[in-house]
């Protein structure tokens with residue numbers, strides 16, 4: 001069976017199985033299982049008529065809300081049709097010639113870089129360090145590098161870049177006039193989101209570009225809403241000039257404006273993530289045939305230690321469970337898989353199904 005390129009491709013899998021997509025338990029996309037926040041559901045129903053107008057091309061209310069959420073200036077923010085679109089616009093604005101990427105990492109950076117005609121260099125993260133960024137990365141930032149991309153926490157490994165390491169990378173990049181793009185799409189799932197974010201460095205580092213998404217934590221992948229943050233107003237202007245108008249639809253703009261103020265949803269989600277992540281991590285670690293990497297966010301990377309790993313995704317699919325095969329990531333192979341942390345019932349089903357498949361004779 002062909003393997004989906006990204007997580008979340010329940011449509012293709014359902015077609016192959018001849019079942020409706022909603023019958024599949026999707027562990028392959030890392031989305032908050034609390035689902036669409038009620039605050040947005042209500043606002044959407046009350047504001048259905050906004051669809052009869054174009055969205056505000058300046059996205060004033062949306063940007064104001066995001067600026068308050070982070071305590072930053074409004075003119076540091078550009079919004080986009082998901083963080084994925086912001087990645088492509090940022091890279092086409094920066095026009096790098098040689099970029100340094102972690103391996104493994106989120107696949108869209110490389111696609112955007114190749115589209116922009118940029119040479120891509122990978123820094124191979126070490127399995128024996130559980131794929132954490134180590135000091136060798138400093139040396140990999142060579143003379144020709146003009147863009148460094150970090151994903152923090154990294155997808156699919158679930159590892160955070162150590163604070164000291166991040167500061168050193170930021171300093172090296174500033175000294176050598178290298179752009180540093182840091183993708184914080186999963187920041188809200190972390191134990192200490194503010195402390196782990198590089199937003200506090202924005203003011204002093206004009207070479208820093210931060211990416212955020214409302215897709216994951218606020219469970220809105222179908223809406224497409226993300227944003228970029230930088231104090232480099234000149235670059236943001238350049239990017240905005242090249243952008244197509246109305247990239248963010250009216251409902252996505254409304255959602256962004258509302259959900260970041262929904263403190264009850266934020267707190268409930270965080271309470272849930274800490275207990276469920278712990279539960280799933282502990283249960284997976286009890287399975288001796290897999291190695292589990294400690295997660296910082298809402299997804300867990302694991303490796304199957306024997307040959308049964310090669311068909312694990314297909315075997316679980318027969319039980320209508322979809323996990324992400326990591327075979328198409330640079331520096332990983334078909335024995336690595338990623339599973340999102342979901343609600344207790346789903347997590348229990350995954351653990352049970354994994355045991356059955358891995359220990360079947």
Ligand SMILES: Cc1ncc(COP(=O)(O)O)c(C=O)c1O
Nearest residue numbers: 082083084106155185213215226
């Ligand atoms: C690290 C990372 N950044 C960005 C994105 C894209 O997010 P969005 O849905 O906002 O385009 C993803 C989606 O999987 C991701 O994993």
